[in-house]
Amino acid sequence: MPPEPVRLGRKRPLPACPNPLFLQWLTELRDQAAERGQKTQYVYQKALGSLKKYPLPLRNGKEAKILQNFGDGICKILDDRLEKHYRENGRDAPIHSLPKSVKASYQHSSKLASSSSNPRPQKEPLPLESRRPQGDGGRRKREYVPQKGSGGHAVLLTLYRQSLVPGTKGFMFKNELQTEAQPLCDKSFTVPDLGSKYTAWSSVTTLIQKELLLKTHNPARYSLTELGLDLAERLHEEEKGRGEGLGAKGKDERCVAKGTEEGSATVDLTADEDEEEDERDVCGPADVVPASTTWAPSQGSASRDMDQAQRSQTVDVDRAAKGVSLSPGSYDIVLCVDFIETTGGKQELVKELQRNGVNFDIRKLHVGDFLWVARERVTPVPGQLRPPPGRELVLDYIIERKRIDDLCGSIMDGRFKEQKFRLKRCGLHKPIYLVEECGSAGAHLSLPESTLQQAIINTQVVDGFFVKRVQDVKESAAYLTVMTRHLEKLYQNRTIICRSRELEGDGEPEARRQEKASCSLMSFNEFNQGAVKNKCQTVREVFARQLMQISGLSGDKAVAVLEHYSTVSSLLKAYDQCPSEADKEKLLSNIKYGKLKRNLGPALSRTVYQLYCTQGPLS
Incomplete structure (x- = not known):
């Protein structure tokens, strides 16, 4: 006889939660907090996990305090909702089963979910305001679209525009994304508003939860999902549609690269934005993002072209600044x-x-x-x-x-x-x-x-x-x-x-x-x-830094020495011309420094001589 096939999975179905009303309320609270990007969503999620495991019915919110992750705040919210439930349905209303209206909406939404598994042929895409999938109760539920000028809107547009650049790496790091998206956002990605602890970057959490954004690797890499790419493309086209105003609908609106072969009548707003961002990085108002948050440029011809363009832009701005009045x-x-x-x-x-x-x-x-x-x-x-x-x-x-x-x-x-x-x-x-x-x-x-x-x-x-x-x-x-x-x-x-x-x-x-x-x-x-600290230094600057490492030799004293001997080579030649050892030790002692024009002194002069002329290790 052939062996009996192994049965996988649970042998018994898990019993239904005896507190479906509390379960529904906590789910609503979690979803609302997630939509607003609040961290309380994680608190509600933990409370939901504890409630699902509890096998006994609860009569009120206070009894739920014995469960893990249930505090005074959640218990009070449940009690307030319970009072509202009693006022609307009477004091005898059951609380351990869902009302009929809720059951009907659940059944209706399940039918919609099953029907959506067999999609119909797509028609012409609707505007953003009209794209609202069916939700509970047969009403249209509005699709999540971040507001213009918000952090989510700026992040989606930035990632989409970066994906249009030839040879792109397909993702952006956090610092890179914040810097590029900041000009498109009304709020700062790093500094919170007065009286708030949230920045524009907090909306990234909502984008991830809505499956519009994908976060991978460490350090984090951010990229668009298919849903996010579709939404970002629509946002980008709407932006271009607003900017072009009178419009050239027959022309290809996806042309974002400079030097396009379209006619000169096409206004390339995206290219203008890129130029402005380069100028802003050079000498314009810095983004609220820390300018030190730099990143390694992508290893491609596109990145090299952009670096070259930025360098030429720097030269142009510097030339324009000369003679400014x-x-x-x-x-x-x-x-x-x-x-x-x-x-x-x-x-x-x-x-x-x-x-x-x-x-x-x-x-x-x-x-x-x-x-x-x-x-x-x-x-x-x-x-x-x-x-x-x-x-x-x-x-x-x-x-x-x-x-x-x-x-x-x-x-x-x-x-x-x-x-x-x-x-x-x-x-x-x-x-x-x-x-x-x-x-x-x-x-x-x-x-x-x-x-x-x-x-x-x-x-x-x-x-x-x-x-x-x-x-x-x-x-x-x-x-x-x-x-x-x-x-x-x-x-x-x-x-x-x-x-x-x-x-x-x-x-x-x-x-x-x-x-x-x-x-x-x-x-x-x-x-x-x-003022760059680690820039290429002249021999004179290196010599000055060496002198300042000597105890007691300040910046004024180093400058005074450099006025007489600008390099180590010139100082060594001067030592060679001294007739005796004592003269070499006193070579620098009469050099004047500072506002009071004091002498450098024999002690420092001897120390400098020993540093540069002693054969072997210093004692």
Whole structure:
């Protein structure tokens, strides 16, 4: 006899839940929370799992508290719904079975589900507003379509447009997606609104739950599902339809690449947007997304072409900035905040600035934490969705913010001297050190308080920085607000012109102080690119960094040495020309440094000589 086939699956069907009404209410609550992108959906899901496993009937919500994942809040919601159920159906209404109306709607929806398994031939696609699948009770249930300007709308459009680029990799990383989608969104993907903890990125959860977006790998990769691709295509076509207005319905609306072979009458709005985004990355207002969130470019000809286009765009913008003259009233003063000041629990500063009504941008600053730019006011251009980015000139003020514990750490690891040196060399002549005392947080530090106070005093007296001491983040935000208001008043009647950092002479700062009605400033792009920390360095810059590693040799002293010996080679030649060992040790001792023109001294001179001329290891 052939062996009896093995039976798989459960031998007995599971009994139905004895509390279907509670089950239905919790399911509705979970679905509502999921549609709004709220995290309470997971709480309701856990409660549903516990309720399905419970085999006994419950008389009210309080009895459900014995179940796992049922708290006071869920029990109260169930009791409130139960009271409403009794008012509508009478005190004798059963609660351990569904009402007839609910059963009928369930049966009707099941019939619709079974009929949908045999699809009919598709007709011409309906508009987005008319596409509403059948739902419970025979009523049309509206299809989920994110609102224009929302995070979900921006994410779908960005992923779809990226899929149209030839040679695309088929997915986008989080940082890449946020940066590209930010111009299409009305809210920030990283900074929540005032009084809320949610950002535009929270809508991505809803897209994943609606099976419009797929999240895979670690780090996460985001791509469109088939449903998402269909919806995104419709959104994209509607966007183009609105933009073209009078329309060219006979033409191919999917042409998004530049250099299309269509006639010149076709307005290529998508290509204009790409150009504007490149310009915005170069010198325009930075997206609220941290500009440091960079990613590796895709390895394809399309990415290389886009990089080349962006580089050429940078050159064009820089050329346009040369000789710029902005008259009073044609520009706004904007505070630029380094993105590092908004990460790692530092959002309180941004929220304070928002409360104070400060006009600010969050972007990547290669030196300093805060600075101000004069941004040109621009008017929209006919045929483009957004106005072109305004040119930006950097004001002469730059702020380095230091908590007292961070100051301690920077002194110990050598960052303190390097940061001051880079601030002096950045091209802005009014550096400010903003020191936060942090109250009791400064009581447990690795350096004594007297050492920290001496470092702060040296920064003000020796290095020539203006030092502002505050107690906490709120006072820091208040100081930035007052400074912004002060600069707005200071520059309200001034004509500003663009100057080149390369042409800046030694006597220029003094001449600039004498100017009353106008001032010359650098473009933001030239300033930020010139302050890159890990850029290619000259031999002179490397020599200066080497000298500053010597204990007691500050930035002023290193600059004084460089004025006499600009490279290591020139210094070694000078040592070779000295007649004796004693003369070599005293070679640098009479070099003047700083405002007081003091001598470098024999001790430092001897140390430098031993460093560069000692054969073998140093003792």
